[in-house]
Amino acid sequence: MADVAAAKGGGPVLVVGAGPVGMTAALTLRAAGLPVLVLEAGARDRVRPGSRALFVHRRSLRLLERARPGLGARIAAYGTTWRTRRTLYRGREVFAQTFPRASGDGAAALPAFTSLRQVDTERFLHEACAEAGVEFRFDAEVDEVRADGDGVTVTDKAGGSWTAGHVIAADGARSGVRKALGIPLEGTRSDGYHVVVDVADPPGGDLPVERVFHYEHPGTGGRTVLRVPFTGGFQIDLQCRADDPPESFGTEKALRRWLPRLVGEDCAHRVLWVSRYHFLRKVAASFADPSGRVLLAGEAAHLFPPFGARGMNSGIADAVAAAEAVSAACSEPSRGPATVAGYASARRSAALYNSEAAGAALDHLRPRPWKRATQRAAAALSPVVPRCGEWLERAPYGPRGGPAHGY
Numbered sequence: 320m321a322d323v324a325a326a327k328g329g330g331p332v333l334v335v336g337a338g339p340v341g342m343t344a345a346l347t348l349r350a351a352g353l354p355v356l357v358l359e360a361g362a363r364d365r366v367r368p369g370s371r372a373l374f375v376h377r378r379s380l381r382l383l384e385r386a387r388p389g390l391g392a393r394i395a396a397y398g399t400t401w402r403t404r405r406t407l408y409r410g411r412e413v414f415a416q417t418f419p420r421a422s423g424d425g426a427a428a429l430p431a432f433t434s435l436r437q438v439d440t441e442r443f444l445h446e447a448c449a450e451a452g453v454e455f456r457f458d459a460e461v462d463e464v465r466a467d468g469d470g471v472t473v474t475d476k477a478g479g480s481w482t483a484g485h486v487i488a489a490d491g492a493r494s495g496v497r498k499a500l501g502i503p504l505e506g507t508r509s510d511g512y513h514v515v516v517d518v519a520d521p522p523g524g525d526l527p528v529e530r531v532f533h534y535e536h537p538g539t540g541g542r543t544v545l546r547v548p549f550t551g552g553f554q555i556d557l558q559c560r561a562d563d564p565p566e567s568f569g570t571e572k573a574l575r576r577w578l579p580r581l582v583g584e585d586c587a588h589r590v591l592w593v594s595r596y597h598f599l600r601k602v603a604a605s606f607a608d609p610s611g612r613v614l615l616a617g618e619a620a621h622l623f624p625p626f627g628a629r630g631m632n633s634g635i636a637d638a639v640a641a642a643e644a645v646s647a648a649c650s651e652p653s654r655g656p657a658t659v660a661g662y663a664s665a666r667r668s669a670a671l672y673n674s675e676a677a678g679a680a681l682d683h684l685r686p687r688p689w690k691r692a693t694q695r696a697a698a699a700l701s702p703v704v705p706r707c708g709e710w711l712e713r714a715p716y717g718p719r720g721g722p723a724h725g726y
Contacts, residue, residue, distance in 0.1 A: 395433045
């Protein structure tokens with residue numbers, strides 16, 4: 320039995336999952352002076368390909384800066400902040416906007432967002448964790464969780480066992496902690512799918528650093544395409560139809576047929592990663608176990624489609640809130656249950672808002688005939704009614720606002 324040493328005035332904490340959410344929770348706990356052990360199912364040298372979560376929004380950068388001064392600024396400086404966004408409809412531009420460069424010092428200098436591959440975000444977080452004294456155990460896939468009013472015991476599939484006062488579960492969509500606790504994910508899964516492709520920048524190329532959303536792109540048979548730059552390349556997101564066979568668009572062989580129509584004939588050898596995903600809108604029935612000792616965060620607690628960049632950003636907000644709740648519970652154990660319950664209620668409300676916002680985005684991306692006609696009319700009117708073009712630009716990402724801005 321391996322016990323995590325308790326900090327003065329607090330208790331030991333386990334974090335399950337060494338992704339962005341888990342490491343953010345660990346850094347926030349360390350900032351509060353608590354000892355942390357992170358359990359990760361993968362190997363120490365694991366490589367997770369693909370850009371995955373691209374955007375780190377300003378609010379997330381500020382939370383990371385608060386957890387480890389300088390971290391948000393380092394991530395922002397490495398990432399790409401495009402200043403131009405464009406929207407097209409069947410080959411014709413209906414909206415374009417270029418923002419001025421950000422200015423200021425300290426937190427005020429942080430951009431509205433930065434765009435980089437998730438593997439790079441994780442690299443910065445892991446370096447910060449090492450500096451902060453966070454401990455890691457790899458190859459520790461959680462199999463059993465037993466929690467009561469006195470603490471939590473976590474056992475992995477290899478038989479390793481750890482005890483702690485609290486656990487923050489940030490072990491992703493297939494969370495072993497959530498499954499061990501019997502907490503279900505509730506929600507829906509879309510019929511159609513998207514293909515996402517990472518393409519490296521051409522050597523010496525001078526591609527425009529801009530985000531482009533293209534309704535009914537003529538080069539893809541009328542399928543909608545999103546192009547987003549990140550440091551070192553760009554991502555193409557192709558919306559397929561519900562009856563499109565995966566082999567028609569989602570394989571490397573298929574890519575060689577349709578991708579050159581979007582980004583040029585020389586792109587095939589620059590493909591870094593290709594994957595498919597469905598729109599998932601799922602939220603855990605509870606963000607904490609009945610004992611108030613285990614808190615769920617990130618994709619262990621909710622799944623959202625990538626449009627709107629809600630996944631990792633809401634997970635970072637979860638992580639900070641969970642760590643602060645645990646810190647408060649360790650400082651004043653009598654307040655522990657109420658503090659954890661407050662976390663669970665507030666972050667589940669934010670997740671439900673995000674789920675509804677993602678649903679609005681999905682309704683726009685996969686419109687019914689009357690909605691498609693509305694989009695067509697807005698595109699036609701955009702040259703004389705700018706608000707029509709602005710609506711076409713904003714709607715694919717869903718509404719903003721709500722609890723903690725939905726994050």
